[in-house]
Amino acid sequence: MHARVIEKWLQTHPDSPQPAWLVTLEADSPLVYEPGDWVTVTGVNQPAWARAILAQLNLDPETPVTLRRHGDVSALDALIHHLEITLLDPALLGKLSRQLGLSYWPDRDAMRAYADSRDLLDLLIEYPDIAQLGVELLPLLTPLLPRYYSIASAPNPSAPNQLQILFKQLEIHQHGRTRYGVTSTSLASADTTANRNAMFEIAIKPNPQFKLPVDPTTPVIMVAAGTGLAPFLGFMQARAAQGARYNQLYFGETHAAQRFLAQAQLSGWQQAGLLQLVTAFSRDPQPVDYPTPYYVQHALLKQQAWLDAWQAGGHIYVCGSKLGLAKGVESAIKQAWLNHGLYAADALDQAWLDARKSGRIALDVY
Structure with missing residues (x-):
């Protein structure tokens, strides 16, 4: 299912770091959910971030790459729309260690510790021998994952295609760089103009353990x-x-x-x-x-x-x-x-x- 941001309201002072937003998403069909449920939203990676990774890999943006779920796409399109570059999967470090015979991370705990505070660009900067894989690295990356958000509204019969989410626009300063949340940045920067709405892939996810009591008199x-x-x-x-x-x-x-x-x-x-x-x-x-x-x-x-x-x-x-x-x-x-x-x-x-x-x-x- 696809949805567009039709309204957004800044919830924090303009000078406050990590601003919080309340946005209204409008889907292309009616939404079925209950208060307490989640919605997943898939954003896109920032083009500047993707291009920095391409520079480390010494790749032209139009270099073709074949991805299991998406077929043949350009390297730039793969990094912006299809691959996870902000969350470093410890499993990727395991694959690289086996394929390249690396000994940087002696065990799974070391891989998890390294991946916990770094992203793909950190990895390529710190280990140039991995960057030498070039285009061969891209199919090894994790697919871009949707992010979970608690739905910040109740179903509205007069607007059955709409829901709201409340989120913090993530901005983290680590290892000498500023990095931004993928989906939170995509949502916060979305154009609400009717003819320019960016589309997001969404899915309702029930949260059966977080439901209001049936009896409205229950405190x-x-x-x-x-x-x-x-x-x-x-x-x-x-x-x-x-x-x-x-x-x-x-x-x-x-x-x-x-x-x-x-x-x-x-x-x-x-x-x-x-x-x-x-x-x-x-x-x-x-x-x-x-x-x-x-x-x-x-x-x-x-x-x-x-x-x-x-x-x-x-x-x-x-x-x-x-x-x-x-x-x-x-x-x-x-x-x-x-x-x-x-x-x-x-x-x-x-x-x-x-x-x-x-x-x-x-x-x-x-």
């Missing part, structure tokens, strides 16, 4: 940091349409003035009495008795309205970083349970597992 507690807010915009659109009023959101970012994502939408639901909103802006000044930096997991311990909702049968949803947000939120929830005598210390881990198993706690982490 819903949402916890997010940064663009982990995305699925909760869809949750709130659906809950508002149901007239569900027991909704709480604990949202964390760095600065309120620069990175209060979807502020207008959240404030509107709050003013309508549909949402209790608690924020944690980690880099802003905090009250004297607050920890610094102040994260969303700290807000869960400071502002515990969620605990009453939990005891009333509420469901907790967490979206964001697996190692940062999710671990901190799990620890804060267990600490609150313990502090209020809901569970004994030796029962906390099992209580968490039971809540996960029953669906009362759901995670969408990455």
